[in-house]
Amino acid sequence: MRLPVALLALVLVTGCSVDTGAPARTVERFHSALAAQQDEAACALLAPRTAEKLPDPGQTCAEALRALRLGAGGPVTGVQVWGDEAQVRLAGDTVFLHRFSDGWRVKAAGCEPRAGLPYDCEVED
Numbered sequence: 552m553r554l555p556v557a558l559l560a561l562v563l564v565t566g567c568s569v570d571t572g573a574p575a576r577t578v579e580r581f582h583s584a585l586a587a588q589q590d591e592a593a594c595a596l597l598a599p600r601t602a603e604k605l606p607d608p609g610q611t612c613a614e615a616l617r618a619l620r621l622g623a624g625g626p627v628t629g630v631q632v633w634g635d636e637a638q639v640r641l642a643g644d645t646v647f648l649h650r651f652s653d654g655w656r657v658k659a660a661g662c663e664p665r666a667g668l669p670y671d672c673e674v675e676d
Contacts, residue, residue: 560618565630569632574637575630577596577657578627578638578639578646578648580592581596581657582621582641585621587646590613590617591612591613593616597612597656597657598648598651598657601603601656604676614673615672619661621674622644623643624641624644625642627639627641627643637655643662646660647664647672648663658675659672659675662675
C-alpha cells in the first residue's frame with residue numbers, strides 16, 4: 552500500500568509545478584525595451600494601473616519611463632510565483648508582476664529592498 556501512496560504524492564507534487572519562465576521572459580522583454588529606448592514597448596508591458604499612475608500630468612508613459620532612466624536589469628537571478636503574483640530578481644533590479652488574462656504585466660520595477668520595510672520602487676501602482 553505504501554508504493555501507490557508514494558506515487559500519488561509524487562504525481563501531485565509534479566502536477567503542481569509553477570511556471571517561472573513566463574514572468575522572467577516578461578521582465579527580460581521589459582528591460583530589453585528600456586535598453587533599446589523603446590519606451591512605448593516597455594509601457595505596453597506595464598500593468599494598466601501602473602501605466603496610468605506613472606506619468607505626471609501632461610506626460611506620456613513613455614516620457615515618464617525615459618525620465619526615470621531605470622538601470623540595466625542584467626541576468627535573472629531568481630523568480631518566485633505566488634498564484635497571480637510574481638517577483639523576478641535580476642542582477643540590477645527587482646520587478647513585481649501580476650498575471651492578467653493576456654499574460655504577465657509589470658506592477659513595479661526599479662525596486663530596492665529596505666531593511667524591515669517594503670521595497671522602494673521607481674515604478675509602481
